[in-house]
Amino acid sequence: MNEHPPHEHHCTCTASAASDRQADPWSDAAGADPPDEHGLLEAVAALSQAYAEQNTRSLARVWTRLIHSQNSAGWPGDSPLPPMAGEEHQFMMEEELDMSDRVSDTPDPLDRQLQWDGDTPAQTAPRHPAGRAFTRRLGTVVAAAVLVVIVASWAVIAMTVHPGRHDTGSLVSSHPGATTISTAHLQCSASFDTQTRMELEQPPLTWSSQGSIAATAPFLHLYAAQSCTAQTFINRPLTPVQPIWSPDGQRLLLLHGDVAEVLDAETGHVLATLNADPHGEFAQAAWTPDGQQIVAGAAVVVSHTTMNVTVRVWNASTGALVRTVFTFDGVLLTSFSISPNGQYLALEKADHQITFWNISIGNLASTTASTSAASVGGNVEAMAWSPSGEALAIAVAQPTTSGPIQVWSATSGQLVASFTDSAPFEGVIGGLAWSPDSHYLAESSTEIHVWNVASKQLVVAFGSVPAKTISSKGVTTFARIADVAWSPDGRSLASLTVAYPADGGNGQATLNVWQLR
Amino acid sequence: MPPKDNNISQLANASHAAYAELYQRHAPGLFAYAYQHTASREEAEDLVLEVFLTVLQDSRFATFDAHKQEAWLWTITRRKAVDAFRRSTHRQHVSIDWLAEPLYEDDRLTPEHLSLKREAYAQLSRAIQALPALEQELLRLRFGHGLSSKEIAAVLDKGDGAIRTILHRTLRRLRALYHRPEQGRSDERASTTRAPLHVHSECRKR
Numbered sequence: 205m206n207e208h209p210p211h212e213h214h215c216t217c218t219a220s221a222a223s224d225r226q227a228d229p230w231s232d233a234a235g236a237d238p239p240d241e242h243g244l245l246e247a248v249a250a251l252s253q254a255y256a257e258q259n260t261r262s263l264a265r266v267w268t269r270l271i272h273s274q275n276s277a278g279w280p281g282d283s284p285l286p287p288m289a290g291e292e293h294q295f296m297m298e299e300e301l302d303m304s305d306r307v308s309d310t311p312d313p314l315d316r317q318l319q320w321d322g323d324t325p326a327q328t329a330p331r332h333p334a335g336r337a338f339t340r341r342l343g344t345v346v347a348a349a350v351l352v353v354i355v356a357s358w359a360v361i362a363m364t365v366h367p368g369r370h371d372t373g374s375l376v377s378s379h380p381g382a383t384t385i386s387t388a389h390l391q392c393s394a395s396f397d398t399q400t401r402m403e404l405e406q407p408p409l410t411w412s413s414q415g416s417i418a419a420t421a422p423f424l425h426l427y428a429a430q431s432c433t434a435q436t437f438i439n440r441p442l443t444p445v446q447p448i449w450s451p452d453g454q455r456l457l458l459l460h461g462d463v464a465e466v467l468d469a470e471t472g473h474v475l476a477t478l479n480a481d482p483h484g485e486f487a488q489a490a491w492t493p494d495g496q497q498i499v500a501g502a503a504v505v506v507s508h509t510t511m512n513v514t515v516r517v518w519n520a521s522t523g524a525l526v527r528t529v530f531t532f533d534g535v536l537l538t539s540f541s542i543s544p545n546g547q548y549l550a551l552e553k554a555d556h557q558i559t560f561w562n563i564s565i566g567n568l569a570s571t572t573a574s575t576s577a578a579s580v581g582g583n584v585e586a587m588a589w590s591p592s593g594e595a596l597a598i599a600v601a602q603p604t605t606s607g608p609i610q611v612w613s614a615t616s617g618q619l620v621a622s623f624t625d626s627a628p629f630e631g632v633i634g635g636l637a638w639s640p641d642s643h644y645l646a647e648s649s650t651e652i653h654v655w656n657v658a659s660k661q662l663v664v665a666f667g668s669v670p671a672k673t674i675s676s677k678g679v680t681t682f683a684r685i686a687d688v689a690w691s692p693d694g695r696s697l698a699s700l701t702v703a704y705p706a707d708g709g710n711g712q713a714t715l716n717v718w719q720l721r
Numbered sequence: 722m723p724p725k726d727n728n729i730s731q732l733a734n735a736s737h738a739a740y741a742e743l744y745q746r747h748a749p750g751l752f753a754y755a756y757q758h759t760a761s762r763e764e765a766e767d768l769v770l771e772v773f774l775t776v777l778q779d780s781r782f783a784t785f786d787a788h789k790q791e792a793w794l795w796t797i798t799r800r801k802a803v804d805a806f807r808r809s810t811h812r813q814h815v816s817i818d819w820l821a822e823p824l825y826e827d828d829r830l831t832p833e834h835l836s837l838k839r840e841a842y843a844q845l846s847r848a849i850q851a852l853p854a855l856e857q858e859l860l861r862l863r864f865g866h867g868l869s870s871k872e873i874a875a876v877l878d879k880g881d882g883a884i885r886t887i888l889h890r891t892l893r894r895l896r897a898l899y900h901r902p903e904q905g906r907s908d909e910r911a912s913t914t915r916a917p918l919h920v921h922s923e924c925r926k927r
Contacts, residue, residue, distance in 0.1 A: 244896055247845055252864040255819040259866055262762060263748050266769050270744070273774060279737040401775045422779065444781055461784075505789040508875060537792055585803070632804045671804075682771075684804075706767065708774045 273708030385644060385654055388666040391696065391717045392432035396425055398713040400444075401704050409635070409687040409700045409715075414453030416469065417689065417698050420445065421713040424458070429691065429698065429717055437472045446486075450495050450520070457498060457520075459486040464500060466520055476523035484514060490546035496520055499546035499563055503535075510534045515542075515549065515563065529566050538584050543593035548614040550587075550596050560596075560614035570617030586636035588645070595620055597645060599633045609636075609645065611657075623660040631671050635688035635699070646697055648685035654697070654720070667716065669701055680706035695720055736783070744773065747791065750872035751798050753862055756817070757876065758802035768805055772798050795875060819865045820846045848898045856891040863888065 249256075271279055398421040410418045416435060417427045422444035426435040446459040455475065456467045464478040464486050480486050484502035491498055498518045503511045515530040532540075532551060539552035548569060549561050562569040586599040590611075597611045611621040635648035644663070645655045652667040669683040683703035690697055697718045704711025748769060755765040755772075775797055776782040782790065822842045830838070849860060855877075862873045870888060874881040 244845075244892070247842065248849070248860060248864050248895070250823045251820045251842060251846055251849070252861070253823060254821045255861075255865040256867065258762070259749075259752065259756075262766050263752055263769075266748065266752070266766050266773070267741075267744060269770050270740075270773055270777075274737070274777065399778045399780075401771075401778065422781070444779075505786070505792045507788060508791040508795045511792075537796065585800075631807050632800050706771065708778070 269707065385656075385663050385720045387721050388652070388654075388664050388697070388718045389721070390667075391719045392430075393714060393716050394427055394432040394434060395712055395714045396421070397710050398422075398702065398704075399710055401702065401711065409689040409698055410447055410449055411689040411691055411698055412449035412453035412456075412469070413451065413692050414469065415692075416449075416453065417715065417717075418447040418449065418456070419700055419713065419715055420447060421686075421700070421702065425713075425715075427715055429696070432715060432717055446489075448489055448491065450491050451493055452495055455495070455520070457489055457491065459489055459500075461485050462502070464489060464498075466498075466523070476519075476521060478518050478523050478525075481514060487511075487513065487540065488542045490542045490544050491520065492546045497526060497546070499529075499542060501540060501542055501549070503540070505537070506534075509537055510554075511537055511540075513540055513551070517563075529563055530561060541587050541589070541596065543589040543596075543614070544591075545593040547593045548589075550612075550614065558596075558612060558617075560612075560617065569614055572612060572617045572619070585633040586647075588636040588638050590638050590642050591640050592642065597636060597638065599636050599647065609647075609655075621657065621660070623655070631684050634684055634686040637688050637690055639690050640692060640694040644694075646688045646690065648688045648699060650684050652685060652688060652697070652699055652718075664720070667699055667701075667718065669703070682706060739783070740773070740777065743790065747794050748773070749866055750868055750875055751794060753866040753868055753872070754795075754798055754876045755802060759805050764805055768798070768801050771801055817861065819861045820849060822846060845895070848895060852891065852894070856887060856894075859884065859888050859891055 400422045408420050411429060412418070415429045417429050419425045419427065424437070424445055424447060426437050427433060428435055443460060448457040448459070449455075449469070450457065450466075454469050456469045458465050458467060462480040462482070462485050464480070465474050466476040466478075467474055478486075478498065478500065480500075480502035481504075484504050487501050487503040489498055489500035496519070498520045499515065500518060501513050501515045503513045505511045513530075513532045513535050514528065515532075516528045517526040518524065519526055530549075532553075534553050536552045536554065539558070540549070541551070542549045542563075547563060549563060550558055551561075552558050558572040560569040560571070561567070584598055584600060588597045589595070590597070594614050595611050596614060597609055599609050608622050608624045610619060612618070613620050631649045633647060633649050635646065635652075637646045638644070639646070643657060645657055647653045647655070648667075650669055650671045651665055653662055654664045655661065656663050667685060669685060671682065671684065673681050673683070675681070681703055682705075683701060685699050685701045687700045688697055689699075697720055699716045699718065701714040701716065702711055703714075751772060752765060752769050755768040756762065759765045759768060772794060776790070776793060782793065785793065822839065849857060852860075858877065859873060862868045862876060863870075868876065870884045871881050873888075874884045877884070
C-alpha cells in the first residue's frame, strides 16, 4: 500500500491528518461529507449482504417446501412470500445509533450481570453461574461463536400410579427391592395414525390402576394394558385433550383448554365439569389421593418464555371450586409442574431458583439454592415426580449427552441425587418416569433406558428406534419414543413411539407394553 | 383438517394467509437460531420446516393467541435443535462466515478512491472480527438476518435491554475505531495496514 498520501501525486489537498472534517470513504461522492454513522451502518450492511441474501433464499426455500406439503390441503400451489420489511429495519438501525449517544461511557452494570469482559475477544460467559460448568463440558465441541444450547420443552410429567397406595419410604434406598430389573420383553403392541408430531402433549401416556392405558396423539386412545386392545369409549373426545386417571382408575379427568371434564372411565359419561378463568387454560392437574378433589393449574402465556399461573382446588364430584391456592406471575414456561398426588408443585422464574410449594397447606415448602439449580426453565427436557410426590427428577438438556438427571427434594430444596446417562441418547428426551417403588427411573428418546436410582446404574436399554431413516424412494422419516409409563405393580413399562415423515403428512404412533424382569 | 364443503378453497386461502403472516413474523428469528445450532444451512432449513410442519399439523395451534403461538414455535425449535444436534454426525459446530467484502465497481469513482474504499471495507471487516464474539454475533444477527433486538434476544436467550445496550456499544466502538484509528487496542491490530481510513478532504483529481 502506498504510504504517501495520494494527493501528492494526483490532487491538491490541504494536509490535515487529524482534521475532523474527513471525507467519508464510504461515500460514493468524493468530497461529500455525509454523517459517518450512516456510512458505517451501510458499510456493515454491505459486508453482510451476500450472507443476508443467502438467508433470504433459505427462508424462501423453506416456505416453498411448506407450500408443497400443504397442496393437498388446498393451499395455492405457487405463492411467494411478500417481501420482508427491510425498510423497517433500516430505520431502526439509524434510530439505535442515535440512541447510542445517550449511553454513557461508564462501565455498564449489565456487563457484570452478563459476566462478560467487553475487551477480551472471543470470551463469553453464560448468564447463569451453573451454566459455566455446562460450557466447560461442551469444551472443544463448540466453537467460540456458538452460545449455550438452550432447550426448553413443555414439562413431560410421567404418570406413575397413585402414590397413596405406597409407603413413602426412603427416596433412594440401598436395597434393590423385590423386583430386580435386568431385561425387557415386548408383550404387545398397537398402532394408530397420528397427525401430530407429539411435541408438546403432556403427558402422552398414562397407565391407570385398573389396567387401562391412555395415549394422546393428540386425540385420546384407550387400550387394555394386558393385550394392547383398543377400548371403546362412548364419549371419546374428538379434540386434543390431556387425560389424568383418578387414583382408583374409575374416572378420567380430561383437560381441554379452559374446560376440564371428569368422565366415568368405563362409560365415558361426563360426571363433572370444571371451568378455568375466561383467559386461562388448564395446563396441569392432579387428583388428591382420596379421589375427592382435583388440583389444577390454569395458565395464560404472556411472553414467549413466561406465563401466569393460577392454582385452584376443585370438588371432583360436583366440579365446584373449593379454593384458590396460588397465583404466580412470570413463571418460566417449561418449569411448572404439579406432583401426581396433588401435594406439591414446582416452578421456576427468571431468578433460576426452583421453588416448591405445599398445595394443601398453601405455602412455600422450599427453595433451591440458586447456584445449584439447573436453570430448569431454560434447559429442562423432562420432569418426573417421585411416587411419594416429594422429589422431582429433572433431565437437563446438554447437546452431547442426555444427562445429568437431577433429583430435588420438595421438602428441603436439596439436591438429593445427580447422575448422567452413560449411554447418551441420539435425540431429545421424551419420557421420564419413576417406578412405583421409587427404585427405578425410565427415560426415553430413541431408546428406552432404565436406571437403578440408588446405584446410578443403567440396568437395561431396549426398544431402540431409528432417529432418522431414508427410504429407497428418498422419503425421510423421523422417529422417537415420546413417553413411557409404568404399570401399577412396577413390572411393566408402556412406551409410545411416534414416527412421521420429514416433509409433512400423517405419522404413526405405536404403543408398546414391555415386561421387565 | 379442512371440512369437505364448498368453502374449502376459501378456508385454505385463509389458513394459508394466516400462516404466511406467521412465517413472516417468526421464521427469520427461528432460522437464525436453527442456523446457530445446526451443522449446516441445509440442516437449519430442515429444522425450520419441521417446526412449521409441526404447528401446521396441530389443530390446536390456530386457536392460540399470538403469545402462545410464539411460545410454542420457540419451544419446539429449541427441542428440535437439540434433537438435530444429537442426531447429526457432524458434532463440530463451524463458526459462521458472514463477512464478505463487496465487489465494488463504480465508474464514477477514481481508481484511487475505489482502492481506498476496498481497503476501508477490509479494515472494517478486520475490526469487526477483532470484536468480542458476542458483539460479532449481534452484528451478524442484526445485519445478516435482519433481526430486531427483541428477536436477537430470543435467539441468544438474553434480555432485550441487554441486547440493545451491547449493540449500541458495539456500533459506537466500531464508529470510534473507524473515526480515530490511532486510539484503542483494536486499532493497534489494524495499524499494520498502511492506508488511512479517512481520506483528506478537498481531495480532487487534477
